[in-house]
Amino acid sequence: MLFAVDIGNTNIVAALFDGKNLRNQWRIASDSRRTGDEYSSVISTLIRDENIQAKDIDKAIISSVVPDLLGPFVTVSQRLTKKKPFVLSSALAFSGQLPVRLPEGSTHELGTDLLCNAVGAWELFHGANIVVDFGTALTLTVTDSKGIIRGITISPGLRTAIHALATNTAQLPIVPLEAPSSSLGSTTKEAIQAGVVLGYKGLVEYLISRVKDDLYAASGDRQDSVSVVATGGLNSVLKPITDSFVVVDKELTLKGLRTISEICGS
Structure with missing residues (x-):
């Protein structure tokens, strides 16, 4: 099985894939004060609770946009698989x-999470696409019909x-992230929800x-062809x-x- 880790600014999502099947996933708070020992204990417990044997996990891949958490999860991965994980780099693009x-x-800077999004979307559509990722930041990753990543937009996330x-x-x-029934907020809560949501x-x-x-101007991909x-x-x-x-x-x-x-043989 593959141990896959997506380290974000707010959460770490760890998952196990059995072939192409997503077998398990867990969401853990990102905390750069935690050590590899601490995260190893957490991950080992989560895996054990699912009655999964560590010996069945034979490879690992990590994407991280939090440099301080990469080292701890390299440690976690090595303890699970007894080998070095494949650490994703934007140079792979x-x-x-x-x-x-x-x-x-190109001199574009590309986070490894956005590279994963672009690859995932290409597997879905095999054509021009936009990935809208609602995370700590709200990002749009734009790929044309030839598989060229044309650009990114970044805004503050909803939360x-x-x-x-x-x-x-x-x-x-702080109010719940819910759409109000009207844009005419009559309470502070409704006013913030109207403005933000x-x-x-x-x-x-x-x-x-x-x-x-x-994208049409840059690549000729028609607007109605973009998923x-x-x-x-x-x-x-x-x-x-929407x-x-x-x-x-x-x-x-x-x-x-x-x-x-799978492509890189990790």
């Missing part, structure tokens, strides 16, 4: 090994926006439209109030990791 790539000579309001004001509270609906829909226009997939833990907030997404796949990043592992 230039290698020609993957079905997607950055343009030749990040809610917490920024509460942290930087004296009287605004409905505002982000507009942000996402505008960015998708603008990105499709810019849009949503992923990330907070996609459920906007899913009920029809922008062809597919919603919360496991897209993990599936991209699995595909990369």
Whole structure:
């Protein structure tokens, strides 16, 4: 089995794949103060609780956007598999090994989580696509019909926006991430929900439209040929109030990791 780890700023998602089958996944809080020993104890307990034998886990792959947590999870992986894990690097986007790539000579910076998203989306559509990832940051990753990653947009995530309001004001509270029935907020809670949740609906829909226009100018891919997939833990907030997404796949990043592992022989 493959032990796949997606280390994000808020959460770490660890998973086990048996072939292409996603067998188990766990979400753990990201905490750079924790050591490899501590995370090993947590992961070992989670695996044992599922009656899985560590000897059946023979390889590992890690994507991390938190440098301080990479070392601890290399330790976790080595203890599980008795070998070094494959650590994903953005340089892989230039290698020609993957079905997607950055343009030749590009100076683009690409997080490994976004590379996984692009690979996962290509496996879904085999054509031009946009991945909208609702995480700590809200990102759009844009790939053309030739598999070239044309660009990224980055905005504060929904929860990040809610917490920024509460942290930087004296009287605004943290409110549930739910769409209000009206944009005319009559309470502080409704007003924040209208501004953030409905505002982000507009942000996402505008960015998708603008990105499709810019992708057409850059690659000739028609707007109606571009598929849009949503992923990330907070996609459920906007899913009920927008029809922008062809597919919603919360496991897209993990599936991209699995595909990369398969291609690179990790």
